[in-house]
Amino acid sequence: AAMSRKRLQLLVESLTRSAKHFNEGEVECLIKLFDALVAKCSSQFAGVGFNRIVFRDTLHSAFGMTDEVVLDRVFSTFDRDNNGCITVVEWVEGLAVLLRGTLDEKIKHCFMVYDLNGDGYISREEMFQMLKNSLLKQPADEDPDEGIKDLVEIDYDHDGKLSFTDFEKAVREENLLLEAFGPCLPDIK
């Protein structure tokens, strides 16, 4: 259902304020894109938003993000009220962080992605889970899990789990660790 011009304008203004990193012209484009995606969704949510599948496809084609686990998690960070549906607000504000977030915002985003069960900590099991495909097959006499253990051991060697503070500190010291457990931000290219 098309919005009236006035309502659209109000929405643009409010989103520009809350998302912080886009100007009004850009917000309007994103809203148009949103409408197109909702239409694809065959009115599952009665025009309010679109679902996980559409989201994953979009991110895949727009940013080349392929990892299923990661894409699922990113969906969860966007879907703040956890109802399986991305609304226009969630859409624009989520993209603001993804595309133009400050280092602080990105750190929060990545931590949320990696915290698979949402309990506020990245546990060793969660790290294993995310890294298990990162290592190529080691020579036959080595247990692949050994490799992961080594890497994880090397990097974070205290209480077996990573709090947000731990993660933030590590990333501030070494920016490269922002996406330590897998790419969850769009590539520059």
Next chain:
Amino acid sequence: KTSSSFEEVSESSSENEEDEQPVRRQEGTTDLSPEYWGIQKLSKYVKGGDPTATVIALCSMRDFNMAQESCQLAVKDTGCLEVLINLLDTEEIKCQTGSLKILKEISQNMLIRHAIADLGGLEIMVKILDSPDKDLKSLAAETIANVARFKRARKTVRQHEGIRRLVALLECVSVGTPYQAEDTEIARCGALALWSCSKSTKNKKAIHKAGGIPLLARWLKCSDANILIPVVGTLQECASEPSYRLAIRTEGMIKNLVKNLSSEHEELQMLCASAIFKCAEDEETRDLVRQHGGLQPLSVLLDNSENKQLLAAVTGAIWKCAISIENVSKFRSYNTIETLVGLLTDQPEEVLINVVGALGECCQEPINRSTIRECGGIPPIVKLLTATDQALLVNVNKAVGACATECENMTIIDSLDGVRLLWSLLKNPNPDVQASAAWALCPCIENAKDSGEMVRSFVGGLELIVNLLKSKNKEVLTSVCAAIANIAKDEENLAVMTDHGVVPLLSKLANTNDNKLRRHLAEAISHCCMWGSNRVAFGETKAVAPLVRYLKSKDPSIHRATAQALYQLSEEPNNCITMHENGVVKLLLAMVGSTDDVLQEAAAGCIANIRRLALATEKAKYG
């Protein structure tokens, strides 16, 4: 003229420097360091993981202390170095960044940077300079700066269009945008790399060609020492090239260089002084330094005598600036001469060369010759006559000679055996040393008490100096003629020199076109005429005709000396005939009306002798 030591000093930081040779220490022990195993484990993941795992492994590797040699060598010995370089060739920005962060650290090690160059790492880093990622560009430039510390590496950078790309990093964004700090960092890294690369002469030219000079000039105007240091470093390194010196002068850079002499950073002070040292070869620059108030800060910097590199640069700048006499007056008002005298002892050679050079130049103002004596400067200078460094000796000779023009100074010099030391420097194999010693001897002989006897007391001394007339070096010949002219004023010594064959040796030199030599040769001849049959001998050895030709020169200083020589020679009838045949009368007539009294008299005297002979001949013929 003693610009030779400047060349040596400036070239010492350019191509002629001993290029580093990596020497592997004895591989005797099989004990591999604990770092070796840790790094080897990590390099497995770097090699065998996807980008995510690689980045984690690379970050972990930096937990090792990469400034430590054992870690650096471990990276190489485990084969990890190749892996790091291969990573540079991928398009994965995070991997490239992680790899460069390590390479930047370990390339401080001489063996490693040679290995990086051998593995083709430089070419890849040059390509990375084109990347849009700012961090990556900066890291690549900084790493290149470390690797390019040896000749072959610098050549490689140039051959792969690296210089052009590095200069492009200097293109600064307008001040006041949020990107200013980032872009300053990129420019800083670019300047660091250019500084390293500029040690090769071809690279200096390449930087110029790529438009580097105006960019460097722009950065010179900012006040951040972090970027000023590599910028000035590059400029002073390149200032050995005349094209750079010209640009530094015309693009208004002297003002900024002078300003930064007062920086708090000693390294920046040193680099600015070094740039001024090299540029002050040119007179206009010396004037600019004075006009921008540069002489005082230079003088003040002399007080920091702990930092020898700084002291060498500052004394060098003062030396060259003092070539202009207006600057000497300024230095005097800052009591620079006293401070310099204090630096004549307990200083490394590179400082002494410049200090003595400066004092020598300051003697252009006569009052400073007394000042040097009054603060006890003469003894240490004379002591330096026993030094071995040739550049130092040249400057010492010049300073001694300058001081010796004052009689009170001469007394001290003589009492310290200074003249004998100068004389023995005539045996030094370096012609610049010989010439400067001979020049210095002139005022010594003129002003010493009982100089004739003093000269005679140097065993073999007269033979030595006469034999120097066989030298092939113009400056040596000129200075020796000047000295001989002085020595010959003592009759006994002239007799000894005649025995050693001074007359034919002088005559042999007569056919020169060099005006300075001509002048001093004529002086020597005119004084050597005053003994025995030397006038006849000069005639027989064909000195007369060439001398007549000297009168045709436009240089007035030659005329006086030549006229005097001809006058002396004309006391001998055969010489009159020769002169007359060579058309001397017309030339001399023109000089009879000269305002120079000495010239006038000599010209007139010579013509009179010729006339007298002509008359006598006529009388004899016609009774």
